[in-house]
Amino acid sequence: MKFETLAIHGGEEITGPHKPVVQPITLSTTFEHHEGSLIYSRANNPNRMALEKLLAELEMGKAAAAFSSGNAAGMAVFQALPLGSHIVAPSDMYHGLKKQLVELFKDRLEVTFTDLSDPENLEKALQPNTELLWIETPSNPMLKISDIKVLSSMAKDNDVRVVCDNTFATPVFQNPLKLGADLVMHSATKYFGGHSDVLGGALVTKEVDDFWQEVVNVQQTGGAVLSPFDCYMLIRSIKTLAYRMKGHAEHAGQIASFLDQHEKVERVFYPGLTGHPNHGVAKSQMTGFGGILSFLVKGNPDDADKLISNLKYYTNATSLGGVESLIERRAAVEGPDTKTPQNLIRVSVGLEHLDDLLEDLDQGLQTIS
Structure with missing residues (x-):
């Protein structure tokens, strides 16, 4: 299925006898117990399930997690890291996420900011406790370009996990998971929403491993989840992405x-x-x-x-x-x-x-x- 077709048809999980063309919004916060049922909307919701399935397919990943903002999505990755982990991030990292690392995680995580448009800088920045490489390409606001394939290969040689912020390019123009990244991050507020009226974030993973399970635990237990209405709005907007x-x-x-x-x-x-x-x-x-x-x-x-x-x-x-x-x-x-x-x-x-x-x-x- 081509991208344009997937964007239109991939986000509709239609149930019920009337078969609506567009999936309705499920506002219920709780669900009747039966085999295979959902339990509580913070843990899962039909609209969020449909959106996460669509995002995973668009980014060619195995699973996705939708959050209440892009910052919440990024923070879930940082929260899933072991205490004392070292992160390598771009010197012109999006200032909202950079502020998290500098202020909120200053006593929990170590970070080195460097110009990742030159791969040699990654080699210099790596430390024995480096757990994560954060790539942002194109970067905000300097539009720097980092070589995802080269940087991911270097990271893998050092057992370092790779996350790529794909907000600017979107999966229409760039597929980081195919270039070696382990996770892709989006501020869904931007091009996914596309009309300046939805706040949201997303992560997509290449593999459903222990780290991803920890990210999902942060999402569901921490509770910074996307509302059913915003999930519906994003699915609607992605049709024209x-x-x-x-x-x-x-x-x-x-x-x-x-x-x-x-x-x-x-x-x-x-x-x-x-x-x-x-x-x-x-x-x-x-x-x-x-x-x-x-x-x-x-x-x-x-x-x-x-x-x-x-x-x-x-x-x-x-x-x-x-x-x-x-x-x-x-x-x-x-x-x-x-x-x-x-x-x-x-x-x-x-x-x-x-x-x-x-x-x-x-x-x-x-x-x-």
Whole structure:
């Protein structure tokens, strides 16, 4: 079954005599005891079962776990690690998960942040107690590309488990489990949801092993599970995922090329540009380059803010992956400890008409000195 067909038909678990085309929402928190029955909605629910089955199939894994947010999904992995474990993570790791490791797990886990776009840095960062390699590619917000296959091979040689954050690429464009990763993580809020109205997260595993069972234990006992309604909404949104991603990527590629040649832009970060330092790696492991790009304005943070304030079709807001275009000066959001350049702007390119998006950016750039 092709991806587009699976996305439409794979998430419907139809039961009952009336055979609805779309699986209804099961709001009941408890279930009558009988052989094979569910017990309690925190442990399992028909809508979550359908979503998890669909996500596992889309990522070509054996099982999936849906969470109430992407941060909850990432935290479940960290909570499943033995006390004192060492983690290697990217230096520009998504700041929400990085904040967890630096603040919430500071007395429980050790972590080394390094630039994983250069595999040699992994070799330097490995320690005797390293248990986990966390890959994020493309990365947020610098759009760095890490070689999943090479890094996974190095990790396996050292008995290190590999998790890959696949939020930006989605399984439409990248399949980390096929490249050597053990688990895939998603902020389902982003492209899976696709309309900026669902909060969720997910993990998909290559094998149902002891570590995965511990992750599921964290999910079900800890209770940060996705609600039946949000599961329903995600299944509904995923039906159009492949077509949305193709549109996002097409628009992002055109806008990246436009910005790359603009006199008021210092640099563009987008893996689809041939000038990207790891364009070759991206091309080898991705079938499309996604809908996110970042760029440096020639000027200071005030110039970047002025550009953003003069746009009509780009909403100045956090998050990404929706049908509408979003834009923000990322360092202003990440806080005083950010290493993101102050004049960097991240764009989640939407599905508005490309001409409108290009014209809007051009007029906005003309307003800065």
